[in-house]
Amino acid sequence: MGNLIILLFGVMMDDKVDFINKIFSKMNVKMYNISLNILKDKFDAEEAVSQTFLKIIENIEKISTLPCSQIEPYCVVILKNETMNIIRKRKKIIYVENVDYIDRSEEDYNIEEEYLETVDKEQLLSCINKLSDDEKFFLHLRFVNEMRFKDISELLKITEEAAKKRSQRILEKLRLYCEEGGLNVSNI
Structure with a gap:
């Protein structure tokens, strides 16, 4: 390099x-x-x-x-x-150390609950993937990095109010995608 x-x-x-x-x-x-x-x-x-x-x-x-x-x-x-x-x-890469190998006893393990949890996450991820890269990046900053609107506005060179509005629009768009896919989105 x-x-x-x-x-x-x-x-x-x-x-x-x-x-x-x-x-x-x-x-x-x-x-x-x-x-x-x-x-x-x-x-x-x-x-x-x-x-x-x-x-x-x-x-x-x-x-x-x-x-x-x-x-x-x-x-x-x-x-x-x-x-x-x-x-x-x-x-595209699955790391072995990221895979959970948990020894569960029969009474703790409920395959139906795990399936429903996985389906909801997969459906939500599918809805998020419908967003543009800029929208995904914004959500990443806001919710994964837990950045405040003020910090996001400084990074993206927009006003804090514009950052709040953008967040509202992206979340509304995500809510619509989720509702189209039949996913309960009361927490979004």
Whole structure:
């Protein structure tokens, strides 16, 4: 990875290298923290950040023409996309240590309850998958990372009121998807 960046820097103009270095020094830690909050894994977070900077380098011509106020949000969107790519890759891999091997006695175990619990979760996940990537990302920030609307609004460069409204619209959309699928959604 380091050799690739050195090669890329070798063929770039000094002003582009300086521009990338400024972006890196300004946003590296912030990007790492965002991806770590989402991915919950240091190695995956580092991978997301490194892939983001490779994309930034690839698109430096376009990024350098953006107004200063749009550079950081543009880079965060790239990071979000790279983070989502890692999440998609993860879904395709099943890790043995994540599988529960619980020795249950016959009286504790009710296969009907487990089935109903699994079906509800699968149906809800299916409804969530109908949402756009941006909507899923917003829900992830709000409910998985438990971020406040104020923090989300700062990250997405929108007003706090806009973040609240967006949340309401996404949850209403999710409620409609769930009702279409016959899922009881009284808690959404």
